[in-house]
Amino acid sequence: MDLLSSLNEAQQQAVLHFEGPALVVAGAGSGKTRTVVHRIAYLLRERRVYPGEILAVTFTNKAAGEMKERLEKMVGGLAGDLWVSTFHSAALRILRVYGEWVGLKPGFVVYDDDDQGTLLKEILKDLNLEARPGQFRAVLDRIKNRLGGVGEFLREAPDFVAGVPKEQAAEVFHLYQKALRGQGAVDFNDLLLLAIELFEEHPEILAKVRQRARFIHVDEYQDTNPVQYKLTRLLAGEKPNLVVVGDPDQSIYGFRNADINNILSFTKDYPGAKVFRLEANYRSTAAILEVANAVIEKNTARLEKTLRPVKGGGEKVRLFRAPNAREEAAFVAREIARRGSFGQIAVLYRTNAQSRLLEEHLRRAGIPARLVGAVGFYERREVKDLLAYARVAVNPLDTLSLRRIVNTPPRGIGASTVGKLLEYAQKQGISALEAFRHAQQVISRPQQVEAFVRLVDDLIEAAYDTGPREFLKRVLEETGYLETLRAEPDGEERIANVEELLRAAGDWEEEVGGTLADFLDTIALTASAEEPAKRVQDGKLEDPEAGGDEVTLMTLHNAKGLEFPVVFLVGVEENLLPHRNSLSRLEDLEEERRLFYVGITRAQETLYLSYAEEREVYGKREYTRESRFLADVPPELLEEVSAFGSAGAAVVIRPAKVEEKKPLGAFKGGEKVRHPRFGQGTVVAALGAEVTVHFPSVGLKKLAVQFAGLERID
Ligand SMILES: Nc1ncnc2c1ncn2[C@@H]1O[C@H](COP(=O)(O)OP(=O)(O)OP(=O)(O)O)[C@@H](O)[C@H]1O
Numbered sequence: 001m002d003l004l005s006s007l008n009e010a011q012q013q014a015v016l017h018f019e020g021p022a023l024v025v026a027g028a029g030s031g032k033t034r035t036v037v038h039r040i041a042y043l044l045r046e047r048r049v050y051p052g053e054i055l056a057v058t059f060t061n062k063a064a065g066e067m068k069e070r071l072e073k074m075v076g077g078l079a080g081d082l083w084v085s086t087f088h089s090a091a092l093r094i095l096r097v098y099g100e101w102v103g104l105k106p107g108f109v110v111y112d113d114d115d116q117g118t119l120l121k122e123i124l125k126d127l128n129l130e131a132r133p134g135q136f137r138a139v140l141d142r143i144k145n146r147l148g149g150v151g152e153f154l155r156e157a158p159d160f161v162a163g164v165p166k167e168q169a170a171e172v173f174h175l176y177q178k179a180l181r182g183q184g185a186v187d188f189n190d191l192l193l194l195a196i197e198l199f200e201e202h203p204e205i206l207a208k209v210r211q212r213a214r215f216i217h218v219d220e221y222q223d224t225n226p227v228q229y230k231l232t233r234l235l236a237g238e239k240p241n242l243v244v245v246g247d248p249d250q251s252i253y254g255f256r257n258a259d260i261n262n263i264l265s266f267t268k269d270y271p272g273a274k275v276f277r278l279e280a281n282y283r284s285t286a287a288i289l290e291v292a293n294a295v296i297e298k299n300t301a302r303l304e305k306t307l308r309p310v311k312g313g314g315e316k317v318r319l320f321r322a323p324n325a326r327e328e329a330a331f332v333a334r335e336i337a338r339r340g341s342f343g344q345i346a347v348l349y350r351t352n353a354q355s356r357l358l359e360e361h362l363r364r365a366g367i368p369a370r371l372v373g374a375v376g377f378y379e380r381r382e383v384k385d386l387l388a389y390a391r392v393a394v395n396p397l398d399t400l401s402l403r404r405i406v407n408t409p410p411r412g413i414g415a416s417t418v419g420k421l422l423e424y425a426q427k428q429g430i431s432a433l434e435a436f437r438h439a440q441q442v443i444s445r446p447q448q449v450e451a452f453v454r455l456v457d458d459l460i461e462a463a464y465d466t467g468p469r470e471f472l473k474r475v476l477e478e479t480g481y482l483e484t485l486r487a488e489p490d491g492e493e494r495i496a497n498v499e500e501l502l503r504a505a506g507d508w509e510e511e512v513g514g515t516l517a518d519f520l521d522t523i524a525l526t527a528s529a530e531e532p533a534k535r536v537q538d539g540k541l542e543d544p545e546a547g548g549d550e551v552t553l554m555t556l557h558n559a560k561g562l563e564f565p566v567v568f569l570v571g572v573e574e575n576l577l578p579h580r581n582s583l584s585r586l587e588d589l590e591e592e593r594r595l596f597y598v599g600i601t602r603a604q605e606t607l608y609l610s611y612a613e614e615r616e617v618y619g620k621r622e623y624t625r626e627s628r629f630l631a632d633v634p635p636e637l638l639e640e641v642s643a644f645g646s647a648g649a650a651v652v653i654r655p656a657k658v659e660e661k662k663p664l665g666a667f668k669g670g671e672k673v674r675h676p677r678f679g680q681g682t683v684v685a686a687l688g689a690e691v692t693v694h695f696p697s698v699g700l701k702k703l704a705v706q707f708a709g710l711e712r713i714d
């Protein structure tokens with residue numbers, strides 16, 4: 001294939017760009033990712049760049065896999081040595097080689113979200129703070145998604161963060177880090193922070209890694225956070241051959257501290273950077289694109305861009321108003337059944353909780369579907385239990401995992417015994433496993449514990465020379481875990497999951513290969529970044545090869561970068577999209593609008609929007625109304641469909657405009673106002689669509705006048 005002829009003029013320019021920094025900034029579906037792929041192929045084939053000098057960073061492991069696959073098709077064997085990965089995978093790979101330089105033990109494990117939560121809860125329990133794990137979690141995230149660590153946090157943060165006094169937060173942070181390292185573990189954020197530390201303290205190592213990354217590409221650059229920004233900068237070095245691509249209108253990870261300014265100020269950060277703009281959208285029909293453009297135009301904080309459709313015409317975007325969430329799900333299932341070609345269809349939603357009803361209705365209608373996300377496969381109890389055995393075998397310091405398996409399956413080692421042993425470990429300053437070895441000195445009947453230690457020792461030895469599949473089988477044989485599961489009410493499904501894990505391990509050995517420790521790394525990265533898909537029909541892990549004719553269910557966040565011929569975007573209603581937590585701040589609302597834009601622009605041919613007027617939220621029935629974002633869409637672009645789909649009479653009805661509060665006129669400093677949640681306050685500053693109000697209840701808040709629901713008090 002000629003690498004250039006299948007690209008438009010602007011894309012070609014970007015591909016031909018050779019050395020120095022460059023930015024490709026363009027709207028959805030304009031071929032940014034395609035441009036990156038072609039550029040890499042061009043570097044290899046035409047510029048004779050060595051594949052071992054090219055790094056491409058993508059947002060998810062799935063995207064990395066796809067990119068690599070496409071490149072293999074284009075350049076064959078040359079793709080072998082390419083480094084295509086996410087930021088986290090790249091950092092882990094670096095730390096596996098050089099981790100000791102920043103104090104990591106060779107067999108360190110990566111804790112996923114769930115482990116992180118468990119560890120944190122234990123620490124909070126010791127401090128009698130267990131009532132608020134969520135808040136502390138938020139603070140930890142906040143400290144760890146920034147550079148400058150806890151020092152900067154203490155200097156810069158307000159006195160209370162997420163309702164927690166900052167000194168207390170800092171203390172918990174320290175204890176958490178200590179426990180983590182004590183167990184030979186790192187968490188997800190640590191991967192990036194430690195890679196940065198490594199590079200800053202050991203320039204000679206950075207120099208080595210740079211040779212492996214002479215040409216760097218970053219896709220979805222709009223969603224990089226300061227930590228990723230810094231890592232990119234360090235890797236790019238003094239003479240950056242760095243190409244980043246992105247779309248500020250698709251920045252949807254602000255809640256994880258992604259900073260849109262990274263892309264907006266690229267040309268300032270990298271002087272002399274070339275800028276390429278792509279203006280043709282190849283993905284969606286004109287009808288879909290027009291809706292997308294109408295929506296995103298309403299954001300105030302944005303860079304104007306042109307995006308015109310290559311595909312003319314198309315069917316109107318359909319809108320279904322459901323009386324309740326069940327009807328909505330039933331409608332989706334009916335429409336999908338009518339259409340067929342399930343593999344071409346995606347159902348997208350704002351929150352994971354929405355998937356359950358959809359799954360149920362699809363299952364009833366006999367439609368095969370796979371769910372990406374939700375409680376991921378690797379987070380299931382039985383899967384975690386088995387993996388905990390592997391983790392202890394690879395890293396005997398991992399107390400969290402050790403505690404998980406000590407009495408799973410039950411072997412007569414009670415919580416109080418474990419408690420005594422752990423206390424002993426702490427007093428003696430030894431690891432938990434070491435303490436278990438001294439059981440005789442600590443507890444009166446040590447037989448069970450001793451037998452357990454023998455089992456663990458066997459497994460530690462096995463871990464050296466057994467592949468993951470063999471290892472897991474051995475755990476099952478030696479522990480009798482399957483029999484325990486069989487006795488449980490949902491045992492069958494759990495056993496199926498265990499079997500699926502063995503299958504996954506076998507597949508991994510065939511496709512990737514490596515040690516048990518490598519297998520655990522792969523899982524840790526998949527489990528936290530983007531959970532694997534599970535089949536809705538049988539609750540099994542997706543087999544990527546077989547992923548043929550199934551509907552895909554996923555959150556809007558997970559859908560980034562993807563495309564599908566037919567998209568159902570459900571729950572387009574107030575409190576979901578925009579999400580209830582995003583209503584009071586303009587920035588948050590605009591991020592929600594971008595999320596809606598991302599959803600719309602996933603569709604190639606057909607797009608359905610729907611919402612429900614009634615829905616159960618946390619077990620309570622709630623009434624709601626269509627999303628304010630629907631009012632941004634000119635009515636002639638929508639076609640309302642009846643409960644029985646587009647086969648019924650199609651009438652074009654203007655979506656009722658969101659009832660807005662009477663125009664308030666501009667606020668003035670000093671005015672007294674009332675907010676539905678924060679109560680009374682005083683306007684401190686008013687700038688256009690935004691006001692800053694001081695509330696005695698919560699302090700200063702910046703609010704969007706239009707949406708905050710402020711009332712003047714005379
Ligand atoms: N010049 C082109 N000719 C034909 N098809 C193209 C061209 N450029 C892009 N496409 C196709 O358009 C679709 C969108 O491309 P791509 O996914 O690269 O866009 P993107 O800008 O990365 O989108 P997003 O912002 O959603 O990540 C793909 O199917 C791609 O193959």
Ligand SMILES: [Mg+2]
Nearest residue numbers: 032033034561
């Ligand atoms: Mg893309």
